[in-house]
Amino acid sequence: MMHHHLILRVVTKMLVAPIILFALYVQFHGDFSPGGGFQAGVIMAVGFILYGIVYGMENVQAVLPAWLAHKMMALGVLIYAGTGVVALFLGYDFLDYGSFSPQHPSHGQHWGIFAVEFGVLVTVTGVMISIYYAFASRRPAISDEEW
Template sequence: MRHHLILRVITKLLIGTIMLFALYVQFHGDYSPGGGFQAGVIMAVAFIIYGIVFSLDDVQRVLPPWVVHKMAAAGVLIYAGTGVYSLFAGYAFLDYAALSPHHPVHGQHYGILLVELGVGVTVTGVMVTIYYAFTSRTPILDDEAW
């Protein structure tokens, strides 16, 4: 896709905005619609659009497959780790009050933030993984084929 100049320029402009929006949805999920799942998908879209408009090699130079695989696992670990931490701190599994024993409501805030981060990281990882898995099998189409 060497000659799609407009597409490439607009994509470059958009990717930053998409990532910023993903982070907003991620960390503002307490106050507005959205949360880890949606943010993860939007973050994945930023990489996928880069992969579509440029090439799979380009996006895999930014985000190699092994990093993506680790991300998918790391999110679940963050989530479950939060639960295990509260278990060891003497509370029930996933009782976020453990994160701030003197101020349980703050603990809830930290807990939700951490857990949503876990969900977001996993969803980003898995979505990009699936995209890689699909497109790395595809023979590279020239523009005329579409």
């Protein structure tokens, strides 16, 4: 590993964990304040993208391989759709969150919204990281010496 940009590497290591923690905060408080799954997913992806920009593709893909990012995209959609399918199997309308707690529909609303927003978080994180991997993995058409 190269030993230049020491300050940038140290600051990045200090920032990645708070970025991911802030993404979880936005996720869990999305129904009480602005935010939710999409915003949390983008913020979560930013932590990995920042790590990849500073430390390189090999290091970030050691933490989150490309195949896992692709699986995250499908898993998030399955969580979202699965929430609606569970409501159907319980005899309610698709994505009728009251089905999760018929005695207290407001509790069911909370759990249903949380499940859907978690699915969005997983999908958006996977998509944003996959887009970064696709662009950052490309070989330049012109070499550095030709500039």
